[in-house]
Amino acid sequence: MRVVVIGAGVAGLALARGLLNAGHDVEVYEEAPEPRTAGGSVTLWPGSTAILERLKADLGGVGRRLETMESWSGDGRPLFTVDLTAAERRYRHPTVHVARSELVEVLADGVPVTYGARAEHVVPERAEVRLAGGGTVRGDVLVGADGRRSAVRAALWGDDPARLSGWVTWQGFTTAPTTLTEQRRAVMIPGGQGLCGLIPAGRGRLLWWFDVRSAPGRPFWEDDPRIVERLRERFAGWPDPVPAVLESLDEPDFFPHHRHHVPVAWGKGPTTLAGDSAHTMPPTMAQGANQALEDAWALSGSIGDLRAYERARTKVVRRPARLAATEVTNVQHTFAGLIPDRLATRMYTAWLRGASNYLLTVS
Template sequence: MRVLIVGGGVAGLAAARGLTAAGHDVEVYEESPEPRTEGGSVSLWPAGVGILREFKVDLDGAGRRLEALTNLSVRGRTLGTIDLTEVERHFDGLPSLHIARRELVERLAEGVPVRHGQTVTGVDPDRAELTFADGSTARGDVLLGADGRRSVVQRALSGGNPSRPNGWVTWQAFTTAPADVVDADRSLMVSNGRSLGSIAPAGHGRALWWFDLRAKPGGRFWGDAPDIMDRLRERFGHWPEPFRTVLERAETAQFYPHHVHRVPSVWGRGPTTLLGDAAHTMPPAMAMGSGQALEDAWALTRSLDDLRAYERTRAKTVRRVARMVGTEMPSRQGPLTALVPDARSTRSYIKWLRSASDYFQEGRR
């Protein structure tokens, strides 16, 4: 089949790799004049790593393999740890990786021809046809909208953007210090029940730190405030190391509002469907967005000839994941994590990762 993909991010590139390997003629159209490598980092749980390996993505030296997720109290006491080496053993040696989004996109893009600078001005979902700003057109047997939360393909299908802010935001940035964190194999999290701080190594001498908190438009933590680092230091400067050092050294941070998205049972029409954020935007609270996009791409390689079946199958899983992630649960837990033994937390995490993955439920029984 001739497959047109709008969007050259994680979802679009992954679908292009998988479908090309399956023997389809794939064309990717990206509005940006250059590869879209902006953003922070991505956590890839075992299913995502397994899918990337199936798609022949070179992961040698990519990001940082994580061995633990450790929760600290606001005073620095260890509350609990999820053993990711046990998670890895359970999933047949597939590791958990934390990787800069730039590196993931660059590795996905290897060998994938992407037409950059292609602004889509018209979409005919029933004919799988695109019209571009220069007046040219393209038509395929299948059209995939992988163009993010403000998807032009999604608008053509339903007439609007179904995502909405949920009142939470993230402030984040990369850091090269402290060295014992950058070179570690664990992610650290601190929550006071109202906000979350986290830092995780991303490989190549860097780590990403971030704070999730409630914020309203026009408020102290909304938008590109020039004194945002002073505000973050005031709010979180008393939190334990490494957060104090990170905040002292940071000069700026990136702002990302969280969005939620009601996931319908049917995403497309005729020869057109959606994947990734275009189909199911979700907050970053449990690091599921990119993983679910990879799951979409994997599922499409198995059911490109029945797009409604793809949507129904994926909707069941994604709806459950989006509902859980939308609670912003990691930010709300706080000291309650100390009440759960580490072994039980690890078993619960394994169960959660399996339930969040069609790749494990359907593809690796």
């Protein structure tokens, strides 16, 4: 079967790998002039690391295996700890935190991609795409994996369904030595000012991010020349290693949070969607890349029945999408200290299975 994939992000590249492994003819077209490596890093839960193994995408040598996910108060007191090794034992695959650029590089290995090819006009009923600058491509199946501003989804659904949630993320890496950089602990520190997250990403890097609510009059502090100063003022006095992170800030990346309702049917005729094109959600539950990989695994095995793929994925992906839309991790300081560690671990291990078609099928 000939499959045309629009978009060479995590969803598009992973899908292409799965289809190529299954013997299909795949063409990937990407608007960007080169591989899309923007963004910090992503946490891959056991379902995703299992899928990557199935896709023959080797993470060896990149990223950092995680053993705990911890929530602290603003003064550094532990609120609860999730033992991620429990999920690793249960599902026989680890949780790994990896730079997005490294994940894209691993997925792109051996996948044919045409860069600088923007989808200008899409005809879903014919699985046909006219590219900017001339040329038309068509296949037996067309998959829009071109992100939140998807041209393929626009042809299918019309207007962009995503809405701003009222939260934004500022993030980046620090290579300055900290107490967490060489450990295997993910830490979230929620408070009235927002949330600070810290996760080691391997190779001496620590991902940091600050989630803050929109400010009246300056909805997202975007293009604010004082953003570093603002973040330092807002999170001053927070526990180690936040002061060292704040000191190292330099031109952080900015991501407004979007969300939208996930419909039952994503496509039409020989055309469907994958990744953020189908289910944009805030990064709150670290599910964006994971759900993209779930799409790739499910669709590569159901390429002959697109509506079945959409129905199966909708039932599952709505769960993390709805939870992420509540921005639950950003407001957890109101209840986090009430959850015993053992209960938090059991609940999270079970929740990971409920958010994964792969784990629901094989575990």
